[in-house]
Amino acid sequence: MSILMHNPRNTPSFLRRSNPRVLFAALFLSCVGYYAGRLSTFSAEGTPEYEVRRIWSTRTLPEVERVTVTVDGPQVTVLGPQVTFQAPQATVTVTTEVFVPKADILEDAPIVLNGPPTEALQDNLRDDVQYITSFPGTGFTNDVMAFMNLLYLAILTQRVPIMPFFTPTHVTTAARKTVPPIDFGVIFDIPRLSKELGMPVLEWWQVKDRSSKTIDPLGCWSIWKAVSTRNKDAHPSTAPNTLHLDISWTTPPTWIKLLKDLPEEPHARFTSLMALTFPDLRGKSLRPSTPSPRLKLTLPPDDRLVCFDNMYWIANVEPHELTHDYSTTWRFIGKNLHWNPRIEGLARDCIRQTFSLPDSEPIPPYITIHVRHNDFASWCKFPVDECFAPLSAFARRVEEVKDELRTTKGISVERVIVTSDEKNSTFWDEVASFDWYRVDHRKTVDTYGGWYPILIDAAIQSGGMGLVGTDLSTVSMIAAHRVKAWQGGASRMVKWGRPGADDH
Known part of the structure; x- marks a missing residue:
């Protein structure tokens, strides 16, 4: 089917001499340019800048196939049923609803959601896909570790993880005001992961609309x-309320414990939790x-x-x-959980400012010290x-x-950066x-x-x-x-x- 239908005798000579493929290319490029312009101006708080809606899907309707096109630059994948151009050798679909860089999706990636975020949770979950999620509430770095565990259990159970957002249990501004939650994908590079x-790997904002007030009943396990026996309730988290989830908790048997002979030791075993997600156990x-708490429903784990x-x-094998x-x-998840490129860029900017380096000069190798005091005082x-x-x-x-x-890498490192939660000016004078x-983070929060x-x-x-860190600090441990x-470095x-205590 030709992209243009016309009577040759009524067509201007310059069109009669034009190749139909050239005309198609011109029309297609103008349309792509129009939609690209619209997409480039879109922004949403907490949503990565390069996307409007990112769902793990290669198409939004069964009859609409994925098409990759090259337009004066890197490849992009354009998904959706809104505008279709047909040509003798191609069908191109353009949409403003779903737009992701080609690098953000896997080849032959499965469809794991029904579509864009919905008002009710269950409306977006597919019957032929199984999911797994958890909730935050132990501090930023500990939540990072908990989310690593979630991703590892997702691999063991072959389920699609829905990544929680981070809640500011340990984060306050200088005015002691708590800060809002932040999405997993704002911090970490989900496409790369x-x-x-x-x-x-999904996020909650992709599943349920951020603005939804719909209460979703849900049955969950309380590890x-x-x-x-001292834990009478599920582990506290503000995330279910934020998501308007009305959860009925079920306590699993004690055989999920890692160390059954220590009644109060809090670790569970991965394989036990894995088995709990299959029908037999x-x-x-x-x-x-x-x-x-809201609807007073008693539900089994979903x-x-x-x-x-x-x-x-x-x-x-053992705790911690x-x-x-x-x-x-760490080996399967942590080493692959890289920073969102924007976070990496901000870190490089801070290093350049700290070392007084121009943009044209490469950042030299450095050593970081992490000194943790604050809550360790207790x-x-x-x-x-x-x-x-x-x-x-x-x-x-x-x-x-x-x-x-110097011995293993043959490099001499002279610059040292100190990071710490210490506020005492005497401490920082000694650092100097x-x-x-x-x-210098004096403007970071405001910016x-x-x-x-x-x-x-x-x-x-x-x-x-x-990296020289503080023993027993999870921040230091993960940084090491x-x-x-990532650097092949030393700690x-x-x-x-x-x-x-550290004399040796």
């Missing part, structure tokens, strides 16, 4: 209630559920959307195994100035990292005495928001060739993993808790 894992494990209250305390090199969660059995390690202990470990990098650098000091610091930590996996942890 999906490609590395070979599976789709928290099963692992300890699920049927045997059902118990009376607690009524949901089979299509399996959900758990909190997934921080999960392991295969993410601290070890054999951790399956663990101290000695006065704080004796409990926390002195900066001289960190300096000693920095020299060890420098020596290792070592000729170490400090990131980007309350989340960004910790996000930028974490990205800076992971970009260094070395990233430095080793050390400084012990604390008593005078001379």
